[in-house]
Amino acid sequence: MTSPRLAVFIRDNMEPILQAWEDFARTIEPPALTMTDNDLRDHARQMLLVFADDLETEQSDVESAAKSIGHGKRGKGDTAAEVHAEARLLSGYTVVQLVSEYRALRASVLALWAARVGDCSGTVMVDMMRFNEAVDQTLAESVARYQSLVKQSQNMFLAILGHDLRNPLGTLVSGSSIIMQGADVPPKYVLVAKRMFDGARRMSRLINDLIDFTRTHLGPGIPIRAGESDLTALCTQVTNELRTAHPQRHIDLRAPHRLEAVFDEGRVAQMLSNLIGNALQYGSKDAPVAIGVTDTDREISIVINNRGPAIPPDKIASIFDPMVRIAASACDEDEDTERTSLGIGLFISREIALAHGGQVGVVSNAADGTTFTVTMPRWPGGARPAGMIVGNS
Template sequence: MTQSRLAGFIRDNMEPILQAWENFARTIEPPALTMSDVDLRDHARQMLLVFADDLDTEQSDQESADKAKGLGERGHADTAAEVHAEARLLSGYTVVQLVSEYRAVRASVLTLWADDTRGGQGTDLGDVTRFNEAVDQAVAESVARYERLVKQSQNMFLAILGHDLRNPLGTLVTGSSFMMQATDVPPKYVLVATRMFNGATRMSKLINDLIDFTRTHLGPGIPIRMRQGNLAVVCDQVVNELRTFHPERQVDMRLSRRLEGQFDEGRIAQMLSNLIGNAIQHGSNDTPVTVDVNGGEEDIVIAVTNRGPVIPPDKITGIFDPLVRLVSNADADYTERTSLGIGLFVSREIAHAHGGRIDVASNAATGTTFAVTLPRRPKGLRSTDSAADHS
């Protein structure tokens, strides 16, 4: 194997290249202000040696193209670039600052290499191309690891926040409920307690959705506890609750016979509450929200329909994506328009956990319908009684 001249140059000039790396890193404030020389140079030597070894390794045209896109083949162990990204994240670097370090090391190596070749030796453009490909691969590995760690920390924060809020919120629900039922309290205080109870109940629902959202990212998915039951009972309970919470809106429900099956009553109630609440939020105030529940031989279909604005076709595919909200109209309440919008995502995950699915159809003639198809007896599903607390 013929040794690359640029690879040899990198190995022979490691110290000036590292010094240039360190000098640039010190311009990144504030993280660099509290870091030692060793910290600023961490993993740089290993990455430079990886670049040099790569230059000395023969590769095909396809391997070259893959590395230029950050898709180069790699082993099972963490690369120096991935370890470096993790260390920089813990030191407070932003992803922009992380990428800027690679720009600096690229410029440092190529500048020193160009100065060295002015003595009479020509610059090997093939070496320069290979070097750039190796740096691109390292950048891709660093950014991917950085992004994954940031997402993990964000999801963990949301999960902890949701769990920590449940206890004080439970106290608020219990206290306001006690005041609502008291007979020796003036009516004006009962009215305040009722408003507190309704607000706390809505907050509790949002927190449950938030916890379920993080479960799908940090664990195996939403836990369910399957039992034999009657879906008509669950639907009737949820619809009556929402009629109480939204007395100004009309919610019509039609139930067919034979709605028995195996499902998690709590999760189905959560899913149905999300779908009907979404229909109330985005539907027209002048037309009712309809809930149709029909039982077939193998499946039960729950269809929730509202007559609000039509969802554009290009928005349908992303409507279940987390944090996506479709603003129903300019007069919508501010907190509704800026809410997290994870209710539909959680509803889809609940349907999937039951071996079912949710389909969406939206047009001016029939309105917007979310149709949930649930098998009466899901196959291949394992009930997860542990961690099934979704109160």
């Protein structure tokens, strides 16, 4: 007796295949426990029919290879796999559970078919290869749609986070600032207002860092709005702010009297604050943090050095990775609130430099301490705007 081709087998045995797949889907908790039989089978039938049609469609070796990695041709509109992914996301499935459904669907078909065919003839092997290619293509479509929907929801979350939290934090900062400046406010209330002010500002920075970190993973990177500005003035401003926040520490800034360049003031200030703050956090309290700003006609360089313990060689490679913290075991473990940050400041600093077409490097040893060096183009496109002042003039 001749074994049936797989496409015919799928159409003739749709119900037992769906039942075997449904039995597996019922084991996925908790979403499957609340879903009806129709929900569980919602798109499996359509996908099986797609597989059957695909098996009966002629294809070249190039098309076969493309499908095996999820790059097969597709028609207009959403595929059954994409619709399935959206339904599963809304039902609470994880991407792991989504993938496991396809694994079960593949296994259901092949196990039932293997029990029917009696040999592994050439046509059987070809059908199996074609079937696996079709499943891979469908799985790729489903995961891509799932990922796209997750990205949209994350972007929505960021929008809500930025809008709904920044506004009340701004109110808290403004209100506590007014109390701090009141001439008739008792000192104990001024102290409480100062703590509220510092806490709100720190929370705002953490929110901004979180948004920037997520943006780099969901989009093209950190956006910048570059314009002509004085880098020396910006470095001085950021340094003075950190001197005020850390009155017990010495920060030494050496820069040209004026250094005109094209950059995003807000982002570069954020980068400087992160890098100098990192130097203050991990540097020795008895040694100054040294900041040097130099320039050429085409490039600007910012060097930040601290004399704290050297970063171990095995940690240097991951220093800019998100969520990585370098253990400062040789430093005093005080109650410095800066040690409770998210650990993404260096990562964001590197992304800001990259967004400007520059880079951030680090070297660390016992003799010279730890030095971060930021280099960025001074003029986008390499040409200095007419009339702009040269830094050392």
